[in-house]
Amino acid sequence: MADKFFIAYCTSGLGNRLRPLAAAIAYCRLTGRKLRVYWDSITPNGCLTPLERLYQNQFDPISLAEIEALAGRSVALFTEKGPGHGVTREAERFGRDQLLKVSQFSTPQHAQALKLDDPHETVIVYDNDYLDCVPRELSIAALRSLVPAEDIRDQVLAQAAEHGLTLQTKGVHARGTDFGLKDALDLYSGLIRDRIGVDRGEKFFLSTEDAQLEQGLRELFPSQLMSRHDRLHLQLNEGKAVWGDPDSYTVSADHGVDALKDIYLLSCVNLVVFHPGSTFAEISRHLHGVLQEAAAPVAATVAAPAAAPLSALEQVNSLFVQRCTQMLPRGGAKFPLSAVQGEPGPAPLETVPPEFIYWETLGYKTPILERMIMVSSSTPVLHWDAERFNQWVEAGLSRFTEADFRTLCPYPEALSQIAKLQSHIRGSKILVIGSETYWLELLCCLFGAAEVTTVEYREIHWDGELRSPTPVRTITWDQYLQELDRHEQAYDMVLSYSSIEHSGLGRYGDRFMPLGDLYTFLLMSRCIAPHGMCAVAVPVGQDLTHFNAHRIYGVTRMRALEQVGEMKLIGMATPDEAYLASHETEAGLRAGWSIASLATLPLGKLRQPVLCFGQSSFSNENFAAHRMGRVPAGFGAAHATAAAAEAPQPASTAVAGRPADPHQIALQASAQAIGGACFVEVTHVRPFGFSELEVQRVNVSVDEALAADPAQFAGIQHCFLHVLLGCGVPQARFIQTLRWALQHFEQVHILEHNAASSDWEISEAVRIDHCIANCLNSEQLYSMARLLSLQVSPLQRLPGWQSPERNVLFTLAGKSQALRWDDVAGFYGQVGLTAQMGGKHSFQSWNDVYLGTAEAVSLVQRHIQQLHAARGRYVGKSLFASCGGFFSLDQMQACSGQGLAELVLFDVNPFTVSFAQTVHRLIKGAPSRRDFLQAYLLAKVEALPGDRFQIDARTPFEARLRQAAEVGALYGEDIFNILRSLLFARLQSSGLQVWGMRNVGDNRIDVAARLDLHANQERFIDSNCLINGEGSWLSSEGAYLQVRNLLLNTPTRYVVASIEALDSKPGDLMLASNIFDFVPPAVRQKIAADVL
Structure with missing residues (x-):
C-alpha cells in the first residue's frame, strides 16, 4: 500500500506553530501517515528560526515548491477559518500562493474538518490550533515528547536553578505587543496583586517580550520580580509605529531561540497570570514540569513523528474518548473520561464515583434510577448442544416451529423480528455480540448466512461435533479485543439481541464503565464493512438508566449511539402483525411500534425492537450487491424458499431478450x-x-x-x-x-x-x-x-x-x-415572474444562488496545464483571446501573473465583443466571485421589464421560460433561461449549472444560446458556457481573483476583427478555438508558435 502523508503547514508565531505540529504528530501516530513539515522561514514577524535549531527531534521537511507540485494529485486542503485565515490570504498578504494553486484542483475545507479516516493520499493542514479529530490529551502528549535543543535545555535548567524556580513558583506572562493593550501595565499589575501575594513578599517569575512593560513591572515590584537578564526584547522596525503589520517587527533566528527558552522557563513554574488568548502561555502550561520529569537528556534519535501507530484497540479507545467528549464537551474538564474500565460488579449505585453518573446520564440529560440485581446466574463456561443444533439446521427453516424457538429463546417475539432481516442475513458474514444460547446463530444458519462469528464474555464449548453448511465460530470478548484489527470492516452485518444495554453496569460481573453500551457499539461499528448494517435489539421507551438492570433507549440515547458510532438509524424491525394478532399475551403490543410512540410509554416501561444502523451511504441495493453469491453450498431449497421471498434483489437487466x-x-x-x-x-x-x-x-x-x-x-x-x-x-x-x-x-x-x-x-x-x-x-x-x-x-x-x-x-x-x-x-x-419576485430584483432570498460543479472539457484542462508549464515565456508579450468560449477565461486564468504586456479580446461578431466588454467590466467591479454572480445575473434580469415574461408548460414535467415579445439589443433568449436558473436555483441539491453563452447578441433567438439547468451527472460537452467546473475560472475564489487581477492589471483592447487581421507578433499568445480549420496556411505562419 502506498504511503499516505500529512503536511503540517506551520507559520505565524512560535506558539501558533507548536500546537498544530503537536496535533500532526498525534494524528500520524493514530493513523500511520508519514509527517512532513513546512516551517515558514519567510514571514518576518513569525519565527525565522529553523525547526532543527529548536528541537532535537528529526522531521521530514517539505518546501513550498514541493507543495505546489502536489496540484492535481490526491490532496485534501484543510486551510480555511474565515476571511483572516486561508489560502487566499496566504497568497495576498504573505506572497505564498502555493496553497492557492493547489486549491485550483482541491477545494479548501475548514481547517478543523479533517477526520482520522480521510481517504486522500495527502492532507495539508494550515491552522494554528490543535485538531478536533485528535483527542486533546494525545496532542499534548505529542507536544511534551518534543525534545528542545541541548543548549536551550541546559540554559533553561541553569536559569531555573539560578532563580530557585520550582513547579510551585508563581509565574507571569505579560504581552504588550500582541493584543494592543494600551494600559498593559495597569492590567498586569492588578492581576499580579490579585493572584500573587506580593504584599507578603511572595516572588514571581516574569516573561515578557516588551522591554517597557518589563521595566514598569520591575519598578512596581522591585524585590518580588524575577526574570532573565539576557532576554531579547522585540523592537519595532524602523519607520513602524504599530505592531500589526507583517513587517512591523522581526522575530529573528535568535529571537526564536529566546522565545523557546521563555516557554520552557514558564513550564518550570505555576503560570497564574497570562492573557487567555495567548498560545505562548497555553503551550507553556501544557509543558508544565516536562523538563523536571525528564532531567536527563533524551537521545535525538527518538523522533516523535516516527512513533509506532496505535493498535486497533488503542485507536478505538482514543476515538471513544474523543467522540464522547465532543458530544459532552463540558464533562471533559471536571470528569475526564477514560476507556479504562473500573472494578467488577455488581455493586450498589451509591458506590460508583460522580464521573460515572455524569457520563452515564449523558451530562445529566437522562434519569438514572436504581433497580439492583445483585445475584448473577452466570456460569464461567457455556455449553451448547451441537447435535440438537445440527438437527434443526438439517431440518430446515420450514420445519423450525415457534414452539421449537421458545425452547431456546426467552424473547418469543424475536423470531418474528429477526425473520424481517432474513433477506439481509442470507449470504452475509455475520458477527453476533453477546449470546447466552445459540438461538440467534441458529436463525442465521437457517436463513443462509455465509458465516457466523459469535463474541461472548464467557467461553463457549460445543458438546459434540458441529455440522452446518454455515461455518460457526465462537470467541471470547478478550480474544476479540486482542485480535480487533482482524475484525475491522470484516462483516456484512453485526447482530446483538438484548446485550449492549447491560454493558458496563456490572450486573453480570462485568467491570463498571460509564457509557459502556456506547463503547460496545463503537466496537461493533468498526467491524462493519462500508456497505453493512448493525442491528441491535435494545429496550426502547423513555431514556433511563435502570441501574444495574439495563438501559432504556429514548431519542437522546439513540442519537448518542449514532454520534459515537458515526452511523445513522436506518430502520426498525418489529414483530409482524400476524404474530401480534395471534398471541393474546401480546395484545398490548399490537400498536405503537414507532420511536415516537414508544417514547410516550411510562418511565421504566419498554418494548424491544431491533434498531438497524448503517453508514450515511447505506442502501439495500449496495448491501445486496456486496454479499450476493455467498450463500453456503449446503443451503438448499428448503431453506431458500422463505428467504427468497423477502430478499432485496438488485435492479434486473434484460436477459435472453x-x-x-x-x-x-x-x-x-x-x-x-x-x-x-x-x-x-x-x-x-x-x-x-x-x-x-x-x-x-x-x-x-x-x-x-x-x-x-x-x-x-x-x-x-x-x-x-x-x-x-x-x-x-x-x-x-x-x-x-x-x-x-x-x-x-x-x-x-x-x-x-x-x-x-x-x-x-x-x-x-x-x-x-x-x-x-x-x-x-x-x-x-x-x-x-x-x-x-x-x-x-x-x-x-x-x-x-x-x-x-x-x-x-x-x-x-x-x-x-x-x-x-x-x-x-x-x-x-399562470404565475407571472414579476408577481413571483415581488416586483423586485433582490438577492436577499437567494443566498444559495451559485454555480455548481460540472466536468470541465478535457481539452481546456490540457491547455491550462500547457500554460502553467510555459510559465515565464510570455513576459512582455501580448495575449490575443477570442471572445468565443466565454472569452477563454479558463485559459486566461492560467496566464495571471505572467507579466503580459497587453490583453486583446477579438471576434468578428460586434455583439460578442460588446458582451465580453460588459462581463469584464462586471468582473473588475466585483471584489468576490459572489459579487460577480449577483451583478451578472441582476444585469441580465434588469435588461427587460418583468412583465415581458411568462411561464408556458411545453411538455409534461418540463418547464421552460419563453419570450412573450421580440427583444433586441444585446440579449437574446438566454435572458429567459437565466431567470429560469434563478427560479430553480434552490431546486438542485448538486448545485446550479448555467450553460450556453454562445452568440447572445443581435435580435435572433438562438436556441443553442440558452442558459439551462442540468443534472450534475450529465457530461459537459460545450465549451461556450459559464461553468464552475474543476479547474475553471469560477471553481474557487482564488481562481476568480486571478482572472480579476489579470483584467485589472493588464492594458486591454476590444477589437471587432477576424484572426487574420490581428496585429500579432512572433512570441505572442493566441487563445482561439478551431483556428487551423479556418485560417489559410499563409496566415498560420504569421500566428505565433504558441497556438492553442
Whole structure:
C-alpha cells in the first residue's frame, strides 16, 4: 500500500506553530501517515528560526515548491477559518500562493474538518490550533515528547536553578505587543496583586517580550520580580509605529531561540497570570514540569513523528474518548473520561464515583434510577448442544416451529423480528455480540448466512461435533479485543439481541464503565464493512438508566449511539402483525411500534425492537450487491424458499431478450433517492409498495396517513408517495395527501405512472385521468415549488417492459413551515415572474444562488496545464483571446501573473465583443466571485421589464421560460433561461449549472444560446458556457481573483476583427478555438508558435 502523508503547514508565531505540529504528530501516530513539515522561514514577524535549531527531534521537511507540485494529485486542503485565515490570504498578504494553486484542483475545507479516516493520499493542514479529530490529551502528549535543543535545555535548567524556580513558583506572562493593550501595565499589575501575594513578599517569575512593560513591572515590584537578564526584547522596525503589520517587527533566528527558552522557563513554574488568548502561555502550561520529569537528556534519535501507530484497540479507545467528549464537551474538564474500565460488579449505585453518573446520564440529560440485581446466574463456561443444533439446521427453516424457538429463546417475539432481516442475513458474514444460547446463530444458519462469528464474555464449548453448511465460530470478548484489527470492516452485518444495554453496569460481573453500551457499539461499528448494517435489539421507551438492570433507549440515547458510532438509524424491525394478532399475551403490543410512540410509554416501561444502523451511504441495493453469491453450498431449497421471498434483489437487466423488471428498476431508483434512511411509504392500500425495504419503511395507506397523529412519524424525514394516482386515488385526494406530506416531512418522493407509456393495457382516456401531469403539470409544479420555497429534483424517467418511460420519479425537498396554498390556487393558473419576485430584483432570498460543479472539457484542462508549464515565456508579450468560449477565461486564468504586456479580446461578431466588454467590466467591479454572480445575473434580469415574461408548460414535467415579445439589443433568449436558473436555483441539491453563452447578441433567438439547468451527472460537452467546473475560472475564489487581477492589471483592447487581421507578433499568445480549420496556411505562419 502506498504511503499516505500529512503536511503540517506551520507559520505565524512560535506558539501558533507548536500546537498544530503537536496535533500532526498525534494524528500520524493514530493513523500511520508519514509527517512532513513546512516551517515558514519567510514571514518576518513569525519565527525565522529553523525547526532543527529548536528541537532535537528529526522531521521530514517539505518546501513550498514541493507543495505546489502536489496540484492535481490526491490532496485534501484543510486551510480555511474565515476571511483572516486561508489560502487566499496566504497568497495576498504573505506572497505564498502555493496553497492557492493547489486549491485550483482541491477545494479548501475548514481547517478543523479533517477526520482520522480521510481517504486522500495527502492532507495539508494550515491552522494554528490543535485538531478536533485528535483527542486533546494525545496532542499534548505529542507536544511534551518534543525534545528542545541541548543548549536551550541546559540554559533553561541553569536559569531555573539560578532563580530557585520550582513547579510551585508563581509565574507571569505579560504581552504588550500582541493584543494592543494600551494600559498593559495597569492590567498586569492588578492581576499580579490579585493572584500573587506580593504584599507578603511572595516572588514571581516574569516573561515578557516588551522591554517597557518589563521595566514598569520591575519598578512596581522591585524585590518580588524575577526574570532573565539576557532576554531579547522585540523592537519595532524602523519607520513602524504599530505592531500589526507583517513587517512591523522581526522575530529573528535568535529571537526564536529566546522565545523557546521563555516557554520552557514558564513550564518550570505555576503560570497564574497570562492573557487567555495567548498560545505562548497555553503551550507553556501544557509543558508544565516536562523538563523536571525528564532531567536527563533524551537521545535525538527518538523522533516523535516516527512513533509506532496505535493498535486497533488503542485507536478505538482514543476515538471513544474523543467522540464522547465532543458530544459532552463540558464533562471533559471536571470528569475526564477514560476507556479504562473500573472494578467488577455488581455493586450498589451509591458506590460508583460522580464521573460515572455524569457520563452515564449523558451530562445529566437522562434519569438514572436504581433497580439492583445483585445475584448473577452466570456460569464461567457455556455449553451448547451441537447435535440438537445440527438437527434443526438439517431440518430446515420450514420445519423450525415457534414452539421449537421458545425452547431456546426467552424473547418469543424475536423470531418474528429477526425473520424481517432474513433477506439481509442470507449470504452475509455475520458477527453476533453477546449470546447466552445459540438461538440467534441458529436463525442465521437457517436463513443462509455465509458465516457466523459469535463474541461472548464467557467461553463457549460445543458438546459434540458441529455440522452446518454455515461455518460457526465462537470467541471470547478478550480474544476479540486482542485480535480487533482482524475484525475491522470484516462483516456484512453485526447482530446483538438484548446485550449492549447491560454493558458496563456490572450486573453480570462485568467491570463498571460509564457509557459502556456506547463503547460496545463503537466496537461493533468498526467491524462493519462500508456497505453493512448493525442491528441491535435494545429496550426502547423513555431514556433511563435502570441501574444495574439495563438501559432504556429514548431519542437522546439513540442519537448518542449514532454520534459515537458515526452511523445513522436506518430502520426498525418489529414483530409482524400476524404474530401480534395471534398471541393474546401480546395484545398490548399490537400498536405503537414507532420511536415516537414508544417514547410516550411510562418511565421504566419498554418494548424491544431491533434498531438497524448503517453508514450515511447505506442502501439495500449496495448491501445486496456486496454479499450476493455467498450463500453456503449446503443451503438448499428448503431453506431458500422463505428467504427468497423477502430478499432485496438488485435492479434486473434484460436477459435472453426479456425486458428489465420495472418494479426492480423503480425499487433501485427509489432506494437511491431515499439513501438508506427511514421513510413513510404512502400507498393506495396497505400492505403495498416496496416490501423489500421493510427494515427502512413504515407503510400506511392514504386514509391512514391523513388520519394519523404526526407525532407517530417524528424523526422521519422522508415520505414516499407510491403510485397513488396510477392506482386510482382521486386527484383531490392526491393533492390533499401531497399537502400533508409536505407539511410533515423534509423530502417527499413521488413515483407515478407515465400516461404516455405503452405498458398500460387500458384506454388512453383512463391513462390520462390517472396521470400526475393531468393533476399537476410542470408549470403548476414549479410554480408551487417557487412559492413554497421547495426544491425539485431532476425528473427520472424509468423504463418498463416495453416503454422507455413507464414511470416517473422526482423529489420535493424542504418542509414548508408556512404553506401559502392560496397563492398556488390549487396549482393552477399562470404565475407571472414579476408577481413571483415581488416586483423586485433582490438577492436577499437567494443566498444559495451559485454555480455548481460540472466536468470541465478535457481539452481546456490540457491547455491550462500547457500554460502553467510555459510559465515565464510570455513576459512582455501580448495575449490575443477570442471572445468565443466565454472569452477563454479558463485559459486566461492560467496566464495571471505572467507579466503580459497587453490583453486583446477579438471576434468578428460586434455583439460578442460588446458582451465580453460588459462581463469584464462586471468582473473588475466585483471584489468576490459572489459579487460577480449577483451583478451578472441582476444585469441580465434588469435588461427587460418583468412583465415581458411568462411561464408556458411545453411538455409534461418540463418547464421552460419563453419570450412573450421580440427583444433586441444585446440579449437574446438566454435572458429567459437565466431567470429560469434563478427560479430553480434552490431546486438542485448538486448545485446550479448555467450553460450556453454562445452568440447572445443581435435580435435572433438562438436556441443553442440558452442558459439551462442540468443534472450534475450529465457530461459537459460545450465549451461556450459559464461553468464552475474543476479547474475553471469560477471553481474557487482564488481562481476568480486571478482572472480579476489579470483584467485589472493588464492594458486591454476590444477589437471587432477576424484572426487574420490581428496585429500579432512572433512570441505572442493566441487563445482561439478551431483556428487551423479556418485560417489559410499563409496566415498560420504569421500566428505565433504558441497556438492553442
